[in-house]
Amino acid sequence: MRIVLAIGLMVAVACARVAAESELSKYSFTVVIEGKTLGTFRQVSGLSVETEVIEYRDGGGGTTIFLPGNTKYSPVRLTRAFTGDSALWDWYTTSAATGHVTRFDGTISVFDRSGQPVARYTLTNAWPRKYEGPTLNAGGTDVAIETIEIVHDGLQMTRSPGTP
Secondary structure: OHHHHHHHHHHHHHHHHHHHHHHHHHOOEEEEEOOEEEEEOOEEEOOOEEEEEEEEEOOOOOOEEEEEEEEEEOOEEEEEEOOOOOHHHHHHHOOHHHOOOOOEEEEEEEEOOOOOEEEEEEEEEEEEEEEEOOOOOOOOOOOOEEEEEEEOOEEEEEEOOOOO
């Protein structure tokens, strides 16, 4: 039973590598963390910022005034095909999992179909809070996926020169 499972897992990882390599040209963004390119990802989500609203009611006229409150940044989730590369796992286990968080700045660059940069999102004081390894199913046909979730203290968006 163990041999069959091991062979199934090796086949699944090999299929994931082939699928990941054939899809590289479809990606339109890269992620750079601590000055190192983490590679291309299938999905980046959580590039959002929200400011809470504080309602202040004027005692004299009964008018409600809306004031800005705290600003919150959503966690950023990076998802990619699992190829056996341990970079995301190593990054997580040497940071948040150890109880000693090392904060960093990172960028997510967005490219158009011709490969020209369109925009760059910069994360400030970020660190990985969660790693999700692939779901392994030797009988399935899905590509194995890994995800890392990053929390941060700031998000800036910069447009590339010449973009509308």
